Amino acid sequence: MLTKNLDLNLAHKTQSLQDYYDWLKEIRPDIRIPNLEMVNDIGHFGVFKRSTVCTLHPTPYNRRDFYKISLIIGSGTLHYPNQRIEVNGRALLFTNPNIPYAWECTSDTQSGYFCLFTENFIHKRNESLRESLLWRIHDCPMININEQQEKTFMDIFMKMMDELDGEYVHKYEMLRNYIHLIVHEALKVRPADTYFKENNASVRLTSLFLELLERQFPIGSTDHVLELRTAHDFAHKLSVHVNHLNHAVKEVTGRTTSEHISRRIATEAIALLKHTEWNVAQIAYCLGFEYPANFNIFFKRQMQATPKSFRQVG
Numbered sequence: 338m339l340t341k342n343l344d345l346n347l348a349h350k351t352q353s354l355q356d357y358y359d360w361l362k363e364i365r366p367d368i369r370i371p372n373l374e375m376v377n378d379i380g381h382f383g384v385f386k387r388s389t390v391c392t393l394h395p396t397p398y399n400r401r402d403f404y405k406i407s408l409i410i411g412s413g414t415l416h417y418p419n420q421r422i423e424v425n426g427r428a429l430l431f432t433n434p435n436i437p438y439a440w441e442c443t444s445d446t447q448s449g450y451f452c453l454f455t456e457n458f459i460h461k462r463n464e465s466l467r468e469s470l471l472w473r474i475h476d477c478p479m480i481n482i483n484e485q486q487e488k489t490f491m492d493i494f495m496k497m498m499d500e501l502d503g504e505y506v507h508k509y510e511m512l513r514n515y516i517h518l519i520v521h522e523a524l525k526v527r528p529a530d531t532y533f534k535e536n537n538a539s540v541r542l543t544s545l546f547l548e549l550l551e552r553q554f555p556i557g558s559t560d561h562v563l564e565l566r567t568a569h570d571f572a573h574k575l576s577v578h579v580n581h582l583n584h585a586v587k588e589v590t591g592r593t594t595s596e597h598i599s600r601r602i603a604t605e606a607i608a609l610l611k612h613t614e615w616n617v618a619q620i621a622y623c624l625g626f627e628y629p630a631n632f633n634i635f636f637k638r639q640m641q642a643t644p645k646s647f648r649q650v651g
Contacts, residue, residue: 380458391447398439407451412444450494539585568594603639
């Protein structure tokens with residue numbers, strides 16, 4: 338049984354997008370790997386047929402640093418924290434960077450599609466996605482569907498593939514809209530009372546923290562200054578002890594509270610450097626740094642480049 342053979346220590350590691358594509362290339366040398374040059378700018382989106390990448394080898398049991406939506410046609414087992422979820426027929430699977438998992442095919446025939454995308458591909462683009470299956474941490478990411486629903490989702494994924502291969506100048510906006518459409522169609526399928534069952538106190542607290550963190554963005558003007566910048570700030574806002582918050586977030590996501598905050602501030606800094614004409618001092622101030630020099634040190638630690646040099650290269 339696969340569960341006994343899974344290296345559960347991997348649950349505390351995160352597979353990057355590059356790691357994932359390297360793994361994919363290793364098991365399917367013939368597959369075309371998308372270009373990752375624009376990941377830090379507009380984000381990344383990819384869509385694939387499952388029949389071209391699925392093998393009887395289980396995927397690693399770990400977290401990924403990207404979101405993934407799969408239309409599964411076939412049989413398999415999802416290994417999720419503290420449970421196994423069997424699929425025999427057709428289902429939708431939503432996974433996010435917070436929860437480790439592994440997928441094991443149990444039938445030779447596997448079809449359907451999957452798409453994967455980074456957080457910066459969708460963040461700030463659609464507010465309602467924050468309340469969707471993509472953002473919520475819930476106890477079961479799998480939604481069983483019938484034959485008619487399969488056709489609905491199949492059509493959307495086929496449009497995604499056509500759009501990604503096309504030359505339309507706004508195709509990435511179209512692809513974001515297709516993600517949004519899949520989420521809404523999925524919410525229609527899943528009964529309202531089972532949308533987001535959060536299965537323990539740590540998961541609930543982590544979900545509240547992540548939503549509170551994201552709610553501070555985007556930074557819309559030079560008068561907008563981050564209110565919450567440290568683990569203590571968030572703990573105070575959530576009325577919990579900072580040690581309790583840190584333990585819950587690390588337990589659920591594998592990352593510390595401070596790591597989440599730093600990564601999100603760095604993502605916003607990249608967006609402001611690339612898409613505004615604000616000077617570095619203004620950006621530093623908005624992101625809660627009293628002195629630009631402290632922002633420079635923070636940014637260089639996160640991106641291995643100073644804000645000024647990053648903006649010039651971009």
